[in-house]
Amino acid sequence: MAKTKTRRVNVFYVIMGIILAGVLIAGGITAAFVFSAIKEVLPALADLEPKPSQTSFVYDKDGRIWTELHATENRVLVEIETLPKHVREAILAAEDCRFYEHIGVDVRAILRAFTTNLFGDGDTVQGGSTITQQLAKKAFLTDTRSYKRKIQDATAAIMLERKYTKNEILEMYLNQVPFGRGAYGIEAGARTFFGKPASELTVPEAAMMAGLLKGPSYYDPTDRPDNALARRNTVLEQMAEYGYITLAECEEYKQAPINARSIEQDIVTSGGWYMDYVLKQLLSRYPAEEVYGGGLKIYTAYSPEDQEAAEKAIATVLDKEFPYEGTDSVQAASIVMDAKTGHLLAVVGGTGPSTPRDSPVRLSSR
Numbered sequence: 412m413a414k415t416k417t418r419r420v421n422v423f424y425v426i427m428g429i430i431l432a433g434v435l436i437a438g439g440i441t442a443a444f445v446f447s448a449i450k451e452v453l454p455a456l457a458d459l460e461p462k463p464s465q466t467s468f469v470y471d472k473d474g475r476i477w478t479e480l481h482a483t484e485n486r487v488l489v490e491i492e493t494l495p496k497h498v499r500e501a502i503l504a505a506e507d508c509r510f511y512e513h514i515g516v517d518v519r520a521i522l523r524a525f526t527t528n529l530f531g532d533g534d535t536v537q538g539g540s541t542i543t544q545q546l547a548k549k550a551f552l553t554d555t556r557s558y559k560r561k562i563q564d565a566t567a568a569i570m571l572e573r574k575y576t577k578n579e580i581l582e583m584y585l586n587q588v589p590f591g592r593g594a595y596g597i598e599a600g601a602r603t604f605f606g607k608p609a610s611e612l613t614v615p616e617a618a619m620m621a622g623l624l625k626g627p628s629y630y631d632p633t634d635r636p637d638n639a640l641a642r643r644n645t646v647l648e649q650m651a652e653y654g655y656i657t658l659a660e661c662e663e664y665k666q667a668p669i670n671a672r673s674i675e676q677d678i679v680t681s682g683g684w685y686m687d688y689v690l691k692q693l694l695s696r697y698p699a700e701e702v703y704g705g706g707l708k709i710y711t712a713y714s715p716e717d718q719e720a721a722e723k724a725i726a727t728v729l730d731k732e733f734p735y736e737g738t739d740s741v742q743a744a745s746i747v748m749d750a751k752t753g754h755l756l757a758v759v760g761g762t763g764p765s766t767p768r769d770s771p772v773r774l775s776s777r
Contacts, residue, residue, distance in 0.1 A: 463488070463587055464704030466599060469689065471713045472756070478686065480703050481593070488706070489598040491582035493610050498597065498617040500655040502585065505621035505646045507542040508653050511577050515543040515568035543568040546584040590620060591627025604632065604671045614656065615667040618646040632671035639669055682718050684760035685711075712754035714747070721745045721757045 466487050467480040479485065491499070503510050509517055540548075547567030571580055590600030600620055601609040612620065622642035623630050632639035644665045651661035689711055693702045701707065725743050747757040 463595065464700070465706030467702060467705060467707035467709060469686075469709045469711060469713075471711060471715060472754070474710070477682070477711070477713055477715070480690075480707075480709075484595045484704065485593045485599045485603065486586065486595040486704075487598040487602070488586050488596065489582075489609060491578055491585065494585070494597065495610065495612065495617070497614045497650075497655070498609060498612055498620075499581065499585075500650060500653075501614070501617040501621040501646055502581075502597075502624075503542075504649040504653050504655060505618075506545070506624060508649070510542050510581065513541055513543075515541060515570075515572035516565045517541050540564065541568060542584050543571050543580055546580060546587060547571060549587050588624055589627055590623045591631055606672050613667075614650075614660075615643065615647070615664045615669075618650065618664070619643040619669055619671070622646045632669045633673045636669065639671070643669065681715065681722070682713060682757075684758040685713050685718065685755075687760070688755070688758060689713075712749070712752075712756055714756040717747045718757035718759075721747050721759045725759055 463486055464481075464484050466485050469477050469480060471477040507517070509519070513519075544564045544567075548564050575583070586596040586598075588597075589595050590597070590603070592603050594600040594603040597609045597620065600623070601607060601612055601616075604620065604623075605612065605616055609620075619632065619639060619642075622639070622645065625642065629635060630639045630642045647656070647661050647664050650656045651658050656664070689709065690702070693707075693709065697705070697707075725745055729743055742761045743759075744761055745757070745759040746755065748755055
């Protein structure tokens, strides 16, 4: 009897030892995985200061913005103090309502997302990333979906929270995130979709902008107006839920139409020949990345009125058959200069398209 009891005790200890060893091994592997993920990302987080590209502006002779130069990212940096309170609240309602409460990682949001995804219908996948984590991913990391990347997101987010204030993080985020149509940051987004600065956005417009962050292409108001309207109204409801607006205001704002600009309204064709000349001069002096992403302010003598007159003169003087059959090398051009200063006011390089050639830039009217 005593031997049987001893055997049972020995078996118990053996099983417990195996379980403990398994836990220790699993813990060691997990710790090594976490350490590896953190070690891998530390060099990229050395200074923790996002350096986003910025759109360059070209001005005409009267100091008016003629057009913008940007390659893949159209971005205009803005200070958070210049943004209306409702713009910030719309973003928080849509992306991270507990932003001012967490330490960069919101455990409550992660658990809520895990529960929703585990017991949900499978059609909706909810994320638990905070605004700080999203900033970390967009500014320092990649969009790769993996457990290692999640650990790196969290590490970078906590480090950001230790270095910057909440408002500084929110400002960096608002200048970093994509809103669609090549617009990055709330300022470029507001100009692209509504033709005005973010400081002038109304509550419904701010809600639409915040809604775009979930899927810029899927909620584009030109391509998918129904999706954009539904998403905007959802953000308005979230703003009411979190106390940023009243329920009565929410219902009132939901009746407002979405008067967003179409993509076609964002393209400029006039003055393309002049812009060719400007780009040639710029690229001979500055690197392309600085021209298209350095936030330059470029002042020219370009005159929209003279440009229009020159183009109209050529179109009016030449008959419809020009260039004539058998004379493909014959063309017409015009240069308008200020006789007193020698400044170049307008250029017409031919009767064909006047959009800039051999350039990654997309000209946007403002």
